[in-house]
Amino acid sequence: MDKITLYYFLVANKVTLARGENVKLMLVDAGLDHKYVRVERDEWPNIKGKLQEKGAHSCTLPYIEVDNQRFFKTVPIMRYISTKLDGKYHGSTPEENQLLDVVCEVSDVWFDHLKISFAGSEEVKDNYTNNTLPAQIEMFEKFYADCKGPYLLGEKITYPDFLVYHMIDDGGAREKLKGTAPNLVKFVEAFEERPNIKNYLVSLA
Ligand SMILES: N[C@@H](CCC(=O)N[C@@H](CS)C(=O)NCC(=O)O)C(=O)O
Incomplete structure (x- = not known):
């Protein structure tokens, strides 16, 4: 391109x-x-x-x-x-691509919750941290538990993986994954080991 x-x-x-x-x-x-x-x-x-x-x-x-x-x-x-890029970040079947669309949509719902909490009162922020966030982690963990991982569809990264990684990063989920969401932990580790991503994250530090 x-x-x-x-x-x-x-x-x-x-x-x-x-x-x-x-x-x-x-x-x-x-x-x-x-x-x-x-x-x-x-x-x-x-x-x-x-x-x-x-x-x-x-x-x-x-x-x-x-x-x-x-x-x-x-x-x-x-x-x-x-x-x-010839479908580099797409699935290989209509069914896989349908799942990718679903995960994008639910990521956007998570983003909306985060946005509300960001601008909200202490009570709204507490509700996000204590109720919304654990519920989101629990649901995304299920999506990532459905296949062997580390990505949503398995070995191949697809576009919702970027959204989910970024929600974990932006949404305050990272510290809460250990012990509760092993598949998301595996996913984050694999994502951050991708060579270009790794270099980029180092450049941010
Ligand atoms: N669904 C759209 C939402 C985009 C959106 O609302 N962007 C905000 C910033 S996060 C914006 O552009 N606000 C200014 C405007 O709407 O003019 C997307 O994911 O790109």
Whole structure:
């Protein structure tokens, strides 16, 4: 693929926080040449207006620009990149791909809970930590227990794996996995050992 530019906000001054990082992780893993542009919040309405003038109808971040075209929405962007790479991050059957879609959708539900807790009162945050988070871990553990792993479909990484890894990282789940979610522990270890990801994580430290 031609050089890709990824656009996203810088959330809470932490480079990996929130949706853009899902796409970033895939670009890193695939070894694709890319640039990451952080959009200032007060500049976004202006940029959005210009994107609309150019024919984009539902402009949100993250979006990518490649070969003078723009593509929007996190999971569709990831599917698009996978498709351009001959299905590198897709499943091999309609049934596998249906499962990938389901896991993307439930990851988004987890993200919505996290977003609410992020902006919420202490009571809302406590509810996330004590109720929502354990319930999410329990459910995702079941998805990852369905095959031998380490990834959702087994040996092959697919696009929801990036979302799940990132939810574990962003969503405060990492410390809670040990002893309760062995398949997710195995998954996180394998993910972080992927050569390009490993180098990237070192670069963040
Ligand atoms: N389902 C979309 C949601 C995108 C979304 O709501 N992005 C937020 C930032 S996380 C945004 O662009 N907000 C500004 C706006 O809607 O104009 C996705 O996953 O990309």
